[in-house]
Amino acid sequence: MPNQEKIRVNQLTKVFLKHKERVMALEDINLSIKDGEFICILGPSGCGKTTLLRILAGLEKSSSGEHQINNSGTDRPLQSMVFQEQGVIPWMTVEENVSLGLRMRHAPKKLINERTKTYLRKVGLTPYAKLYPKELSGGMKQRVSIARAFANDPEILLMDEPFAALDEQNKFILQEELLSIWEETKKTVIFITHSIDEAILLSDRIFLMSSQPGTIKEEVKIDLPRPRQMTQVRSDPNTAEIFLKIWKHLQTEVQESRTKNER
Amino acid sequence: MEELKKAVEVEKEDLRRRQRSKKFKQILTISSPLFMLVIWEFLSQTAIIDPRFFPPPTTILQTLFSMSASGELFEHVRISLIRILFGFLLGVIPAITLGLIMGMYSSVRHFFSPLIMALMPIPTLAMLPIILIIFGIGEFSKMVTIAASVFFPVVINTVAGVMNIDKVYSDVAKNYGANPKDFFMKIALPGAMPVMMEGIQMGQAIALLTIVAAEMIGANSGIGYVIWMNYKAFLIAEMFVGLILISFFGYLFSLLLRGLQSKLIPWK
Incomplete structure (x- = not known):
């Protein structure tokens, strides 16, 4: 149901201990994300955005605070993650990778086959179903990762800089493909990136993070009409303004963290 | 047209050279044990090494x-x-x-x-x-x-x-x-x-x-x-x-x- 709260994060904090030194990775994170929203979290590297995502993915524990993903009352898994590059398992074929979540849940065979076929087709990998990842290009591997997450049909999708390692052309193509699949399924997405263009193209709202300790500094709403296309987003005069605003924010953050480190 | 023909010829020659070197390496792999056996046979037959301890292959x-x-x-x-x-x-x-x-x-x-x-x-x-x-x-x-x-x-x-x-x-x-x-x-x-x-x-x-x-x-x-x-x-x-x-x-x-x-x- 739209407009209902899907993800809630309350006063979440994460501290790492490194050789008796305390590193505050995340401090007092509060989020409320609605069902079907596409959220980008943007911040300088080392700001703890990946840590936040890993906590939501159940791969790490928060030090204090809480987070909740609301179940829609079906037996869907709560979340699935699209990892940065190399998340495709090399000893499974493309097909086996895409069906991974369904197989691990021991879903009925028929459902597994159907869903796998559907998402292989959606990302254009049907002819490559039986190949091993070593035979795929970087862009194709990320398509496998995305198909795997959507095929699992989770309540929310978590994406950790999935396009960071791709070249520009491939990145544009995959961003638009992701948008078109997302528009069909209307899943709630949290997408981590350090690319401002990417964030503006994809999201409904952008959360800007500060560097260490990672906090959410600001929220930017992107009201561009959907379906969106890169060309159209680029030519819109409003986006230039948004771009500059975010750019300035990031620059001050980077500079601040530098002076902090020098001290 | 001439240029293209020349280019193809050069590539073909290169391929042939690579195939030759591959074959040569295969021969080397087979030849080392054979070579040893032949030397052994010769040394043993001529009694340079004692055939009682090293009978010929x-x-x-x-x-x-x-x-x-x-x-x-x-x-x-x-x-x-x-x-x-x-x-x-x-x-x-x-x-x-x-x-x-x-x-x-x-x-x-x-x-x-x-x-x-x-x-x-x-x-x-x-x-x-x-x-x-x-x-x-x-x-x-x-x-x-x-x-x-x-x-x-x-x-x-x-x-x-x-x-x-x-x-x-x-x-x-x-x-x-x-x-x-x-x-x-x-x-x-x-x-x-x-x-x-x-x-x-x-x-x-x-x-x-x-x-x-x-x-x-x-x-x-x-x-x-x-x-x-x-x-x-x-x-x-x-x-x-x-x-x-x-x-x-x-x-x-x-x-x-x-x-x-x-x-x-x-x-x-």
């Missing part, structure tokens, strides 16, 4: 045929191969199982590591008396001897194989809800396979070493026994037949394992 080959004719040689080979096969399985299967569990659970790893480290340096042959006391002098004790020598390289490589698996794959498995059994079968086992197979290759070589030595010490059959008895009777050509059989089977086994490896690890 042609004589050894004749001896091989005459020994095979009686059928007794096949019996020895058969017995050795059965010991190797079952001893190998008896060592490899527990080694893989324990290795995977040790790789997956650090508490199990910490418990068993010192035991393995302490037992590994003891040569299996030095344990032969104890093995004979526990398992008797029958076939089973020979299999246990092989199993014990195969066990260590395989278990160590399996643990290393699991620990070598990139952490992102276990994150993926965890995030997509793999239970421990699925994790074992779909992540740990296939992920550890490449390093594990190297351990199995090593184990195979050690199994051959061990069985021959064990048969020389305490057996009245098998290839090792053939070598030792003929040496004692100073039937040197017959002894060389035993050595050649071992070399042959060792080579055969590593070829078979390499074939198995490409079947088991199609994704590398």
